[in-house]
Structure formats: structure tokens, C-alpha cells
Amino acid sequence: MSIRIKIPTPLRKFTANKDVVEVEGSNVGEALRALDAAHPGMWAKICDDNGKVRRFINVYAGDDDIRFLEGMATPVDAKTEISIIPAIAGGC
Amino acid sequence: MTTRDPIALLERYGRQLLVEGVEPARQVALGDWCLAVATDGSDVARLAADVALRYAVGAGIGRYCLADAALADSNPEDLDPAVERIGGADPSAAGLARPPVAHLYFARRRYGASVDLLLTEHDDGWEQGAGHDAVVSTVVLELGDPQDGAQAGPEDAPGLGTLAARLLVCHLLGLEPLPAVLHLRWPDDDADPEVHVRAPSESGAEVADLADGAAPPGLLAELQRTPAALDAILAHASADYPNEACGFVVRDADGSLRAVPTRNLQDRYHAIDPETYPRTSRTAFKLDERVIVREEEAGHPLQIIFHTHCEAGAYFSAEDARAAAPGGEPIFPDAGHLVLSVMGGVVRALALFRFDAVSGRFVPELGGGPLPR
Numbered sequence: 001m002s003i004r005i006k007i008p009t010p011l012r013k014f015t016a017n018k019d020v021v022e023v024e025g026s027n028v029g030e031a032l033r034a035l036d037a038a039h040p041g042m043w044a045k046i047c048d049d050n051g052k053v054r055r056f057i058n059v060y061a062g063d064d065d066i067r068f069l070e071g072m073a074t075p076v077d078a079k080t081e082i083s084i085i086p087a088i089a090g091g092c
Numbered sequence: 093m094t095t096r097d098p099i100a101l102l103e104r105y106g107r108q109l110l111v112e113g114v115e116p117a118r119q120v121a122l123g124d125w126c127l128a129v130a131t132d133g134s135d136v137a138r139l140a141a142d143v144a145l146r147y148a149v150g151a152g153i154g155r156y157c158l159a160d161a162a163l164a165d166s167n168p169e170d171l172d173p174a175v176e177r178i179g180g181a182d183p184s185a186a187g188l189a190r191p192p193v194a195h196l197y198f199a200r201r202r203y204g205a206s207v208d209l210l211l212t213e214h215d216d217g218w219e220q221g222a223g224h225d226a227v228v229s230t231v232v233l234e235l236g237d238p239q240d241g242a243q244a245g246p247e248d249a250p251g252l253g254t255l256a257a258r259l260l261v262c263h264l265l266g267l268e269p270l271p272a273v274l275h276l277r278w279p280d281d282d283a284d285p286e287v288h289v290r291a292p293s294e295s296g297a298e299v300a301d302l303a304d305g306a307a308p309p310g311l312l313a314e315l316q317r318t319p320a321a322l323d324a325i326l327a328h329a330s331a332d333y334p335n336e337a338c339g340f341v342v343r344d345a346d347g348s349l350r351a352v353p354t355r356n357l358q359d360r361y362h363a364i365d366p367e368t369y370p371r372t373s374r375t376a377f378k379l380d381e382r383v384i385v386r387e388e389e390a391g392h393p394l395q396i397i398f399h400t401h402c403e404a405g406a407y408f409s410a411e412d413a414r415a416a417a418p419g420g421e422p423i424f425p426d427a428g429h430l431v432l433s434v435m436g437g438v439v440r441a442l443a444l445f446r447f448d449a450v451s452g453r454f455v456p457e458l459g460g461g462p463l464p465r
Contacts, residue, residue, distance in 0.1 A: 010421070
């Protein structure tokens with residue numbers, strides 16, 4: 001099933017400047033692995049060594065951060081757009 | 093000595109206010125300091141003190157106090173009333189550790205104006221009469237030339253305040269002062285600790301090279317000329333206190349700036365993963381980034397990201413830098429980062445930081461500092 005993944009500007013150097021990449025997969029983890037296969041380096045930018053989304057990156061499936069869904073196992077279909085969005089955060 | 097508009101002078105010297113080499117550890121250390129500034133009440137001293145405070149806040153000093161009442165003399169003991177006034181806002185009352193305190197004292201003196209730079213490092217000198225056994229050094233900066241008796245005036249106060257604060261901040265950071273902006277001359281014939289500072293208008297090429305042009309174009313200056321946007325930010329900053337407030341500023345199609353206050357999502361993330369997100373919204377923020385994406389997709393480019401520090405200064409913290417440039421690479425290299433210091437629900441100071449590609453650091457833009465009370 002073809003899934004659209006929106007790529008943020010800072011990571012487009014890995015995707016030949018494409019802002020949207022279409023991959024196959026039935027959940028977020030599969031889609032991101034497929035993204036990494038097509039554009040090597042993306043997985044490591046998004047996830048740490050334990051496969052957890054990095055603190056300063058957000059992965060959205062539709063309208064929700066996958067941290068509040070089922071993480072990498074969050075199911076996706078052709079109607080679900082995955083968005084990778086750099087976190088905007090900080091603290092005193 | 094030519095008469096100059098003090099604000100123009102401030103902006104002119106303000107371009108030199110960046111302190112190089114402030115890595116995160118030192119930035120944090122600087123944020124721990126409290127700066128007590130007192131004056132003799134003269135116009136020159138007050139203006140210089142104001143400039144020095146703006147510089148110090150921009151450089152990241154954690155807390156500050158400007159003595160309200162004039163002090164009669166530059167005797168160190170006379171600074172105690174100023175310290176006592178800080179005591180009125182004693183952070184220990186709020187359960188916070190007492191910060192180390194540095195003093196600056198500005199006065200009109202022999203050659204028109206001077207500043208006594210009292211580097212007084214002590215941890216427990218809040219009570220009157222205590223703590224002055226740890227004076228590190230006293231440097232008297234005098235504007236004007238003792239040789240020909242030239243007098244300095246209020247127009248020289250910005251340079252004086254800038255230099256005093258720069259020397260202080262460099263000292264607190266353990267850095268050597270950068271090459272003097274103003275012309276420094278040490279007496280040859282003795283080891284007198286006085287440093288004579290020639291007036292800016294006489295100090296030669298290194299100052300003249302800085303063109304007397306208009307104020308540098310800056311995001312902060314533009315924001316300050318856009319009251320609707322700035323007021324929205326200030327209102328949001330107070331409304332979300334004691335939690336950190338956050339949001340951003342975009343440029344609309346007509347070219348004007350528009351503030352977009354957003355919710356602080358930090359608590360939501362802290363609740364599901366306190367290990368990754370150990371802080372709550374009291375000391376951290378996480379913005380709803382999708383709102384920015386929507387604005388950008390609508391053709392409104394991001395200009396400024398803003399957030400508050402509650403009961404803390406308007407500095408760019410190590411955490412701020414980590415988040416804004418993970419791995420040292422800025423997410424939004426062209427955006428400004430506006431930090432507002434909120435004390436007791438009131439915005440007391442602000443500073444805007446930009447990523448400097450040359451040094452790889454976030455540096456303050458001209459124009460930040462305490463807000464009028």
C-alpha cells in the first residue's frame with residue numbers, strides 16, 4: 001500500500017530535495033524502513049539506536065504524534081499521511 | 093567632543109556586543125550570576141547603567157537589579173543598599189539558591205563620567221555589610237582624557253556602559269576581554285589599576301571603521317516596531333505563567349509580522365515518557381510544530397520562535413541550543429529565537445538570538461534587555 005511521507009526541509013538533503021516520498025508499508029515502522037531503503041540515512045536521523053524516535057524529532061501519523069498512538073506499530077493506510085517534523089522545544 | 097544621539101551610539105556600539113566563545117557550560121554558569129547595578133543618579137551614569145544591563149541580559153546574565161535610588165559615593169560599602177534591594181526579590185524566598193552577585197557602579201566623576209567595576213564574587217552577601225571581603229578587583233574606567241582635560245558627556249555613556257558590561261561578562265566567563273572597542277590606555281609609570289578610556293569620538297580607526305549608519309536591520313527591532321505582534325507575545329507570556337509559554341511569529345503576505353501563540357505541549361510528553369522528557373512545562377516547552385507547518389504551507393514563512401523562562405533570565409540556555417540545533421545543525425537557520433524572562437508573571441526582559449554560522453553559536457541580536465517596569 002502506497003504511503004505518503006512528508007519530509008522536513010532539514011532532511012531533504014537525504015531525499016534529493018523531495019518534500020514527499022511515497023513508500024510501501026502497513027505501519028509506521030515499515031514505512032520508515034522503506035524510506036531508509038530508498039534514501040539511506042533517514043532511519044538514523046529519525047530514530048536512535050534502540051529504534052525509538054529521537055527526542056527532537058516527531059513522527060506524525062495523520063493528526064497525532066505516534067508517541068501517543070502505537071509507536072512504530074501504528075497502522076497506516078493510503079489515507080494516512082506520515083509527517084516527519086523536527087521538534088521545536090527548549091527550556092530554561 | 094561631538095554631541096551624538098545616545099540611542100544611535102547605543103546601536104552603533106551594540107554591534108560589538110557579542111561575546112565569542114560562550115559554550116553551553118559557560119552560558120549556564122553566566123545564567124547563575126546576579127548583576128547588581130547602582131548609579132549616583134546622574135544622567136550619564138543612569139544611561140550607562142541601562143546600556144550595561146541590556147548588554148548583560150543579552151549576554152545571558154541570570155538576574156539583575158538596578159538600584160532605584162542614587163548612591164552618594166563609589167565606596168563599595170555603599171553598594172549594600174543596592175544589594176539589599178535585590179534582597180526584596182530574594183530568590184531564596186522562592187526556594188531557589190542564592191546566586192553569586194557581581195556589582196557595577198556608575199558615577200559622574202573627575203573627567204565627566206566613570207564606572208567602578210567592582211567584581212565582587214560572593215555567595216552570601218545579601219545581607220547588608222556582608223560579603224565584600226571577596227572583591228576581585230576594582231577597575232575605574234574614565235571617559236575623557238586626563239592629559240588635556242577633555243570632558244565626556246551623556247553621549248559617551250553607551251560606550252562606557254558597553255565596555256563595563258563587556259569587561260564584567262568576560263570576567264565572569266573566564267574570558268579575556270576582546271580587543272577593546274574603546275581605546276584603552278594604561279599608565280606607563282606605575283601599576284595603578286586605573287584604565288583610562290578615551291572618548292569614543294577620539295579613539296581612532298577601530299571605532300571609526302564602524303560606520304555611523306542606521307541601526308542594523310534586525311528581527312527584534314522589526315518586532316518592536318510591530319506592537320500588535322509584540323503585545324500578543326507579552327500577553328501570552330504572562331497568561332501561561334508560571335509555565336513556560338511558547339509560540340512563533342510568521343511573515344504575512346503583506347510583509348508584516350504576526351505572532352501565533354501556541355500551547356505548550358511539554359506536560360503531555362512528560363506524562364507519557366518522563367525518561368525522555370524529564371521536565372515539565374514549568375521549566376521547558378514543546379511547541380505544536382504542526383501549526384508552523386500549516387502557516388508555512390499557507391505561504392507565511394516562519395520568522396521567530398519564542399518562549400519564556402519563568403523566574404529565570406532571558407538567555408539562550410544549553411537546552412534551548414540543543415533543541416534548536418540538534419547535533420549543532422540548526423533546524424531553522426534563518427529564524428530568530430526570542431526568549432522572554434518572566435518574573436512573578438510579568439515579562440521583565442527579552443532577548444532575540446540568531447544562529448551564527450561562523451561561530452556555530454546562537455548570539456543575541458541588538459536591542460534586547462530589561463523592559464520598563
